Amino acid sequence: MGIDKITGQTHPAAQTEAKRVSLPPKPGTQRAGQDFARVLADKLAAAGESVRFSAHASKRLQERSIVLEDSDLKRLGAAMRQAAQKGxxxxLLLYNDLALIANIGSKTIITAMKGDDLKEHVFTNIDSAVIIR
Known part of the structure; x- marks a missing residue:
């Protein structure tokens, strides 16, 4: 309905045809040949391998001069993912001459030991062990 501003009378509005407009996709929102599920799976897999360290573990690594490279972190992440799949x-992650205690749910290393610290040591409050070669 329209209103005549001078007389104040109403009259039917002119019928207009609605046009559908499709906008071109924004750059970077489409990936050729990949669907959403595949992109999501790739992102989750990449994020799933990230390993975090508690303040205690960081302190232990520093005190014991333990240096972990990117390749080491990827292997630890893969081992943690494997442990998660088993529930x-x-x-306890045994890697080279290291023993690491990890919270699998949060992908966090809780503490780390090396070499002589491992002798006659009893590990408690763990439900699994993963040997990484």
């Missing part, structure tokens, strides 16, 4: 919650 583990808290694991």
């Amino acid at each position: 583990a919650r808290s694991s």
